[in-house]
Amino acid sequence: MPEYRAGQIVPLRYKSREIQVIIIDPNGLGPDKPSIGLGLRGMDRHIGIPRQTLSDRVSEIEGVKYLKLLSGNTFRVSEINAEDGNNYLLVEASDWVALARDWAKNPGKLRGKVLPV
Numbered sequence: 001m002p003e004y005r006a007g008q009i010v011p012l013r014y015k016s017r018e019i020q021v022i023i024i025d026p027n028g029l030g031p032d033k034p035s036i037g038l039g040l041r042g043m044d045r046h047i048g049i050p051r052q053t054l055s056d057r058v059s060e061i062e063g064v065k066y067l068k069l070l071s072g073n074t075f076r077v078s079e080i081n082a083e084d085g086n087n088y089l090l091v092e093a094s095d096w097v098a099l100a101r102d103w104a105k106n107p108g109k110l111r112g113k114v115l116p117v
Contacts, residue, residue, distance in 0.1 A: 004034040007082045012036070012093075019046060022090055024078050037078055037090030047100050058089060067091065067099070070106040075099050 004010075004026035012021045021036040028035025044051040058067050058077050065077040075095045081087050091099055 002032075004032070005083075007080050009082055009084060010036070017046065021093060022080055022082050022088055024080060024090060024092065036093045037080070037088075038093060038096050039088040039090050041088070043091070043096070043100075047103075049100075049103055055089065065089070069099070069102050071102050073098075073102050 004023050006023055006026060008023040009020055010023065012019050019038065019042060021038055021042075024035045024037045026032075026034050038046075040051045040054045043049050043054060054067060057069065058065055060066075065079060066074045067077050068074045075091050075098075078090045078092070079087065080090055
């Protein structure tokens with residue numbers, strides 16, 4: 001079995017695309033079942049939501065970072081120093097599709113620019 005570590009960057013295949021994800025917690029979903037996240041930069045690259053727009057919507061409540069969308073829905077954001085030396089703001093993969101759908105329904109000023117999920 002592969003050994004995962006927080007901050008490790010790994011490729012993930014999704015709908016014929018290869019997406020770089022980052023390990024948030026090596027045992028987040030159980031032993032040797034890591035929780036993974038997609039950086040805000042990756043969301044910009046893969047689904048067309050500008051990184052800066054997402055970053056501007058991140059706020060901190062009692063030491064925990066959240067991304068709040070126009071719909072009012074919030075998603076937890078993790079901050080990780082990855083193995084490439086960069087610091088990333090990540091949304092957990094399980095929230096990524098929900099976030100993209102929510103944004104597509106309520107894009108605000110970005111109407112028509114968000115790519116389909």
